[in-house]
Amino acid sequence: MSQFNNATVEKAANVYYGGKVTSRTVILQDGTKVTLGIMLPGVYDFGTEGPEIMEILSGDLKVLLPGSEIWQEIKGAETFNVPGNSKFSLEVFGVTDYCCSYPAM
Amino acid sequence: MSQFNNATVEKAANVYYGGKVTSRTVILQDGTKVTLGIMLPGVYDFGTEGPEIMEILSGDLKVLLPGSEIWQEIKGAETFNVPGNSKFSLEVFGVTDYCCSYPAM
Numbered sequence: 723m724s725q726f727n728n729a730t731v732e733k734a735a736n737v738y739y740g741g742k743v744t745s746r747t748v749i750l751q752d753g754t755k756v757t758l759g760i761m762l763p764g765v766y767d768f769g770t771e772g773p774e775i776m777e778i779l780s781g782d783l784k785v786l787l788p789g790s791e792i793w794q795e796i797k798g799a800e801t802f803n804v805p806g807n808s809k810f811s812l813e814v815f816g817v818t819d820y821c822c823s824y825p826a827m
Numbered sequence: 828m829s830q831f832n833n834a835t836v837e838k839a840a841n842v843y844y845g846g847k848v849t850s851r852t853v854i855l856q857d858g859t860k861v862t863l864g865i866m867l868p869g870v871y872d873f874g875t876e877g878p879e880i881m882e883i884l885s886g887d888l889k890v891l892l893p894g895s896e897i898w899q900e901i902k903g904a905e906t907f908n909v910p911g912n913s914k915f916s917l918e919v920f921g922v923t924d925y926c927c928s929y930p931a932m
Contacts, residue, residue, distance in 0.1 A: 724838055731831045731853050733926055734884055735865055741922035744865045746851055748836050760840055760849045760865070779839055817846035821838055 726750055739766060745822070754826055761818040766811065773806040774822055781818025786811040831855055844871060850927070859931050866923040871916065878911040879927055886923025891916040 732747040736757065743766060745759030761781070776785075778800050784793040788808040796802075804810050837852040841862065848871060850864030866886070881890075883905050889898040893913040901907075909915050 726836045726838065729834050729836050731834050731836055731863070733829050733831065733863065735863070735924045737865075737922055737924070741865065741867050744849075744922075744924075746863055758836070758838065758840070758851055760842075760846065762846050762867075817842055817849075819840045819842070819849075 726756070739764060742766075755824045757822045757824075759820050759822065761812065761814045761820065763814050763816065765813050767809060768812070769809045770804050770806050772824055774804040774824055775801060776804060777801045777821045777823070779819040779821060781814065781820065782816035783812055783814040783818050785813075831861070844869060847871075860929045862927045862929075864925050864927065866917065866919045866925065868919050868921065870918050872914060873917070874914045875909050875911050877929055879909040879929055880906060881909060882906045882926045882928070884924040884926060886919065886925065887921035888917055888919040888923050890918075 726748055728751040730749040736745045736747065742762045742764045743759065745757040748756050748758060750756060778796050780799060781796060783796050785796060785802060786793050787802065787810050788805060793813070831853055833856040835854040841850045841852065847867045847869045848864065850862040853861050853863060855861060883901050885904060886901060888901050890901060890907060891898050892907065892915050893910060898918065
C-alpha cells in the first residue's frame with residue numbers, strides 16, 4: 723500500500739531531537755493512527771506507550787529492541803515490532819523514511 | 828484549519844538536499860495537492876512549475892522571492908506566494924514546518 727485514502731492528516735509536524743526526527747500524524751479510515759516520519763543520522767532513544775509497528779520504508783540504521791543485546795542492521799525496507807511500555811534505541815546512518823503504526827489496544 | 832480530512836496521503840517521503848528538506852504529499856478532498864514539509868537550517872533554491880502558496884506553520888528563515896532583491900524575514904507563522912515557472916531561495920535558521928499548496932491551474 724503506497725498511500726492512505728480517506729485519511730485525516732494533522733497539519734503541524736511532530737518534532738524531536740531538534741528536528742533530526744520529525745513526523746506527521748495520520749488517522750486512518752479505521753480510526754487507527756500512524757505517523758509518517760524522517761530520521762536523519764544520529765542516535766535516538768524512544769519510549770512506547772502501546773505497541774508499535776515500525777515500518778522502515780527506506781533507510782540505513784541499526785535498532786536495539788528491548789530485551790535484546792544485539793543491534794539489528796536495517797538497510798532499505800524492513801519492519802520490526804516494539805512492545806508497549808518499553809524503550810528502544812536507533813542509530814541512524816542515512817536518511818531514514820518510516821511509517822510507524824499504533825495498532826488499537 | 829489544523830488538519831485535512833478525507834485526504835489521500837502518499838506514504839513515501841519526498842527528500843531534497845540530503846534530507847535537510849523533506850515533505851509528504853497529500854491530495855485533498857477537492858483534488859488539489861499540498862505538501863507538508865520540514866526544512867532544517869541551510870540555504871536552498873527551489874523552482875516552481877505552477878504557482879505555489881507557501882504557508883510557514885512555524886520557523887525562522889529568510890526568503891528571496893523572484894523579482895525581489897530583499898530577503899524577507901519570517902519568524903513564526905507567515906504565508907507567501909510564489910509565481911509559477913520561477914525560482915526562489917530560502918535561508919533557514921531554525922527548524923521550519925511548512926504546508927505548500929499547489930492551487931489548480
